[in-house]
Amino acid sequence: MTVALHDLLPATLRRTWAVEGTCPDLDLYSLYRARQIADPHRTAVLDGKGKLCYTALDRKARCLAAGLSGLGIHAGDVVGVQLPNGRDAVIADLALAALGAVALPFPVGRGGREAASLLRRSEAVAVIAAAEHRGNHHAADLLALTDELPALRTVVSAGPAGTAPQGAVPLSALMRTDPKTFVPARPDPDTAARILVSSGSESEPKMVAYSHNALAGGRGNFLGSLIPDGRPPRCLFLVPLASAFGSNGTPVTLARHGGTLVLLDHFTPEAALEALAAHEPTHVLGVPTMIRMMLDRIAEGGHRTFTPPTAVVVGGSPLDEATATEARLAFGCPVVNLYGSADGVNCHTGLTHGSPDGDGRPGIAAGQPDPRVADIRIAVPGTRELREVSGGTVGEIVARGPMTPLCYVAAPDLDTRYRTEDGWVRTGDLGLIDDDGTLRVVGRLKDVVIRGGANISPAEVEVELAAHPAVRDVVCVGVPDPLMGERLAACVVPRDEAAPTLEELCAHLDTRGLERRKHPERLLVLSELPLTPAGKPDRAVLRERCTPQAERQQQPLASAG
Known part of the structure; x- marks a missing residue:
C-alpha cells in the first residue's frame, strides 16, 4: 500500500472499545467465516439470479481472492469496485477482505x-467494474483512462462470457481459480478495510477510510440496535451497496450479524414492492425519495400484499413528518429516521411508533446518540480544539466513537478542516441537543444560499415545504442571479396532478412562521426527482434545470421580504 491511511483517533481509545467488547476485534473476513461455520446453509444473498448460501458465497469469494492474488494484489492494496447490487459485488467485498486489501466501492x-x-487519488492498483449496466460500459471506460492512472495495473471486467473489453481480465476467469492453496490474511482489525465515498459539497467526492472494527463494530452496533429479537436480519437494500449507506451490507448484515442481503440491481418502486412481498425482509433501507415513490405505488393499488418488516430505515436526507406518518401506516412498522454520513456520524430515532417531529421544536429529531456507535456533541464551529456550547444552544454537530473513520484519503487539508486534534469529526451540520438528550438537526454550515448577503438554509425551507399537503417531495437549491447573487428555487414533486403554485407555497410558509426573506422565488414542478448514482436527490442537475436559461416556464419571482 502506498497511499497513507493513518488513524486520527488515539490508539488507546480504539483499544478500549475492543477490550470492552464494543467492537468485535476481528477482521471482516474472519467474522464472515465464523458466521459461515456456524450456519453453513443459511441464505447469504438473494438477487436476480436466485439464492446463494453462506458456504457457496465463501467458496466464490476464496476463488476470486486467489485469482486476484495471482495478479499481484496484496494486503494493503486499494482496489476499486464499480458493480451494481448483486452477488458479484458481495463476492468482491469478501474477496478483498480475505486478501487484506482495502475496498473502494463506488456506485x-x-x-x-x-x-x-x-482511483487516482487513492492510488488503486486494480478496479473491478461492470462490462455493461443500463447502457454504461464502465470497464471499457476505465481502460481508456489507464494512461492517466499510473498506479492502476489491472481492470477486471464483470459480465457474461465474451463481454470483457480487450485488455481487461474477465471476472469469470478469476472465479475459476482453485482456492485450495489460498491462505486468508489476518489484518489488524484497527487498520483500513474500506474507503467510503461521500457525496458532499467538495469539488471532488471525499474519500473516508474505515477500519474493520469501525465497520463491524460501530456501524454494526447501529444495525444491531434495530434487531429487537437478536435474530439474523434480512435486509432489502434499495440503496447501492457501494454507497456509504450501503456499507451496512456485507460488513454489517453478513459479517457482523449473519443475516441475508436482498438486492435489486436497479431500484424501481415496483421492483422494491415485489421484493418486499416475495422475500419478506425484516429491514428495508432506502432514502426518502425512494420511500415516497413506493408510497405512491401503494396508493395506486395493484401491488402484492406483504408482511410488515421490523423497520423501514430511511437515511441520506431529512425525513419529513408527513412521509414518516404515511410510511408507518403503509408499511405497518416503525420508520427509522437515520441521520448519518460517510464522515463518521450516526444517530437514529429507533424502533418507536411515534412521530419524529410535529411538536414545534426546531429542526428534525434524529434520536438519542448511542455511544456504542458515535458519541455526539454540539460545538463552537470553526475551532481546531473541541469547545462545546451550552445545553440547548445551536452549534456544529461533532461525533467521535467506535464508528469514527481513520482519516480522509489523500486529503490532509480535509483532515485539518474536519477533524479536531483529538479525533472528533466536524460534520458541517448545525444542531442542538434537547433536555431529554434528543439530537435535533437544524441545517448545514456550508449548504447555504446567499441572497443579497443574507444566508438561507435550504434544509430549513425543505422541512417546512414538506408539510404542505400538496407536496410529495421537495428539494431547494440556489440559482445564480445577477442582482441578488443567488435566489432560492423549490423543486417540487406534487402529490397529485394539481401542483401547488409558488404563491400557495409562500402562503404556507407564512403560516409556518418562516421569514419572508427565506421564501423560494422560483418553482420547478417535476414528476419525480432526479437521483445520483448513490440514490440521493441530484442537486447539481436540479440547480442546472432551475437556471434562467434552462427554466422556460419559470414562475414569477415572489416579493422579497
Missing part, C-alpha cells in the same frame, strides 16, 4: 472522469 453510473479521480 455504477458515476462518470469515467469521477471514477478516475477516485
Whole structure:
C-alpha cells in the first residue's frame, strides 16, 4: 500500500472499545467465516439470479481472492469496485477482505472522469467494474483512462462470457481459480478495510477510510440496535451497496450479524414492492425519495400484499413528518429516521411508533446518540480544539466513537478542516441537543444560499415545504442571479396532478412562521426527482434545470421580504 491511511483517533481509545467488547476485534473476513461455520446453509444473498448460501458465497469469494492474488494484489492494496447490487459485488467485498486489501466501492453510473479521480487519488492498483449496466460500459471506460492512472495495473471486467473489453481480465476467469492453496490474511482489525465515498459539497467526492472494527463494530452496533429479537436480519437494500449507506451490507448484515442481503440491481418502486412481498425482509433501507415513490405505488393499488418488516430505515436526507406518518401506516412498522454520513456520524430515532417531529421544536429529531456507535456533541464551529456550547444552544454537530473513520484519503487539508486534534469529526451540520438528550438537526454550515448577503438554509425551507399537503417531495437549491447573487428555487414533486403554485407555497410558509426573506422565488414542478448514482436527490442537475436559461416556464419571482 502506498497511499497513507493513518488513524486520527488515539490508539488507546480504539483499544478500549475492543477490550470492552464494543467492537468485535476481528477482521471482516474472519467474522464472515465464523458466521459461515456456524450456519453453513443459511441464505447469504438473494438477487436476480436466485439464492446463494453462506458456504457457496465463501467458496466464490476464496476463488476470486486467489485469482486476484495471482495478479499481484496484496494486503494493503486499494482496489476499486464499480458493480451494481448483486452477488458479484458481495463476492468482491469478501474477496478483498480475505486478501487484506482495502475496498473502494463506488456506485455504477458515476462518470469515467469521477471514477478516475477516485482511483487516482487513492492510488488503486486494480478496479473491478461492470462490462455493461443500463447502457454504461464502465470497464471499457476505465481502460481508456489507464494512461492517466499510473498506479492502476489491472481492470477486471464483470459480465457474461465474451463481454470483457480487450485488455481487461474477465471476472469469470478469476472465479475459476482453485482456492485450495489460498491462505486468508489476518489484518489488524484497527487498520483500513474500506474507503467510503461521500457525496458532499467538495469539488471532488471525499474519500473516508474505515477500519474493520469501525465497520463491524460501530456501524454494526447501529444495525444491531434495530434487531429487537437478536435474530439474523434480512435486509432489502434499495440503496447501492457501494454507497456509504450501503456499507451496512456485507460488513454489517453478513459479517457482523449473519443475516441475508436482498438486492435489486436497479431500484424501481415496483421492483422494491415485489421484493418486499416475495422475500419478506425484516429491514428495508432506502432514502426518502425512494420511500415516497413506493408510497405512491401503494396508493395506486395493484401491488402484492406483504408482511410488515421490523423497520423501514430511511437515511441520506431529512425525513419529513408527513412521509414518516404515511410510511408507518403503509408499511405497518416503525420508520427509522437515520441521520448519518460517510464522515463518521450516526444517530437514529429507533424502533418507536411515534412521530419524529410535529411538536414545534426546531429542526428534525434524529434520536438519542448511542455511544456504542458515535458519541455526539454540539460545538463552537470553526475551532481546531473541541469547545462545546451550552445545553440547548445551536452549534456544529461533532461525533467521535467506535464508528469514527481513520482519516480522509489523500486529503490532509480535509483532515485539518474536519477533524479536531483529538479525533472528533466536524460534520458541517448545525444542531442542538434537547433536555431529554434528543439530537435535533437544524441545517448545514456550508449548504447555504446567499441572497443579497443574507444566508438561507435550504434544509430549513425543505422541512417546512414538506408539510404542505400538496407536496410529495421537495428539494431547494440556489440559482445564480445577477442582482441578488443567488435566489432560492423549490423543486417540487406534487402529490397529485394539481401542483401547488409558488404563491400557495409562500402562503404556507407564512403560516409556518418562516421569514419572508427565506421564501423560494422560483418553482420547478417535476414528476419525480432526479437521483445520483448513490440514490440521493441530484442537486447539481436540479440547480442546472432551475437556471434562467434552462427554466422556460419559470414562475414569477415572489416579493422579497
